[in-house]
Amino acid sequence: MDARALSKLLSPEGWALLGQLPPYDETTALPLSSALRDRGLDPELVAAAMTQSRLRAKGRAKFGEFADGMIFTQAGLEQSTRLTVAAHHAARFAAAGATRVADLGCGIGGDAMAMGALGLPVLAVELDELTAAVATVNLRHFPEVTVVHGDALATDLDGVDAVFADPARRTRGGRRVFDPSAYSPSLDDVLALRERVPALGLKVAPGIPHAGLPADAHAQWVSVAGDVVEAGLWFGPLAPEGPGRSALVLDRDGHAHRLTSEVEAADAPVRAGQVRDLDHYLYEPDGAVIRAGLVALAGEEVGAGLVAESIAYLTGPRLAHTPFLSAYRVLDSFPFALKTLRAYLRDRQVGTVTIKKRGTAVEPGQLRRQLSPSGPNAATIVLTRVAGRQSVIVVEPVAAPR
Template structure:
């Protein structure tokens, strides 16, 4: 969204027009909607803005629920925005530490600031991009004087009046519509600056979950977060925001519930063992935090292969940190033989998971030519040098 579009949108006419559009419409409907609005005399900038916002609001419901229908977005801002239920947990960390004011540097469209202000903290929100800052100001206006929003660089922001800092370095190219990813050395602000600040005051830093672990300072708590099956972020906590004795954490959020594993360091894996009655797939946050061993011990499980993150056990135990499957049988890994076996078992609906093997599930699915009323999950992996196919059912 360009500033001309935002200016047209932030008028009584623009906002009324946006709210009048259907809640959902497909790509095929866009051209007809644009033609109808242009024929009604609306400017090109306004039409472009309201149609884009209507579509982004639909997409944003996955992160913001019903609040999305009262918010504005940029494409890049929505992609990098924190889900509201996760932002609330971030905010709780600041509140529980007794902090009252937070500088949100790199606030984007205001996702984390919403969580902070919603828990009663005073927020000074800053974003380098003019359009993004204006969108954040609109989204946060409901909090009145408790939140200030301005355009500026994180490095130049006055932090003398706040107790702590929340940082979400821009991991995309400059701007609010281009979403191509950048390298860590190109992030803004730089990680060197971020880590230097974190050594002087309480700081929370949201980063990509795949960050090179060698880049994580020794004196911070590293918390990986999975939400509804996806590993979404790594948060580094410094100062009084870091919990005593915790350097590794895996937070697993599903809907309104959350479970967490913590440890003072990476934990040792359990030894490998033969395929048992159950196969367990650890959450991505658990894998990233290297806490698979903790989960394995709770499940009385071992690894299927020491280099692959699948666990197996005979005990009928479950955990919020894994997805568990009851093993039916091991099938031939050869595609032709596998297809024959699945047809004999009348498996027509198949969930395909793979680790440690070179396979494209979409291509394989076509090759299998499935038919039948049955359903199952197929694991393609390896044990040592052997490629294996395991048929199982979700517990």
């Protein structure tokens, strides 16, 4: 979307058209677009409205029903914070007693929306002019929020007692940036802000290595319904937990669960867990738990140990409920060999195979083709190391008692 398309969408005619469009359906989008043009509507407006309808449909995954009243750009939607996660960000600022927050790199305004909903005064700053205009539209219902088109690092922070920063982690071509020094602005430049405003929070890529974290940060990885969506660094009053690492797991019902490490620095080494023989149950840690280096801690809570050193699978003798682990009953296990595995599945008439793996170079798609499974039954197999050997563990998902 460009400025011309945005201008057409924000016209009375454009806004009315957006409100009249039915829920987006890929199969009917082209006929609907043609019908609107046949009615004499501006083709550019129709194209912009249909694109916006498609983005709003995608936006519901992050913003729920609020997406129906928002404007999106493709990049802005991809990089925006989910509203459920933004609510947790906002709660940190409210609990810290912030009276005016600077949201630097506000994007399309997701985090500022959550802060505004709590009544927090927010100065939302965005370098890209079009994105700033989109944020202004999305934040129109929040008088506490002021959107400014400008450079985040050049922002006057007088009167600001807390800062949230979301540096861009994609190139203009849309490619992801993994080097923190290549963020825009760079991670070091954002971290320098805490000398002026100690209450600093910022988003970083979930893959950031622990060794690259500031020791005084509280680093938290967040997953939603099993998918790791972000990592955040929190400082000063925004980190009542103190320096260290944690995982925030938001389940499918919207409940929040936190697992916090016992380390006293964000860059501390990951504690090694105890390796055990394969037992009755296998546990798969949530991605946020793995990223935070808390696999051993999560296992200890249910009496489970690692199946192998540095492998994020746990095993134990009993079935226990925890939001941080998915449980499987172990049905069988044997050393990995293609011929053996193929015969095992053939004898049991397995035609549908779910393949999980860690600590092996086997590519699941290629393996599935090599197995050529056939039959009415289904199976879940885990490829990993057991007792130092590449192995197959045959499992079935189980719901642990609460």
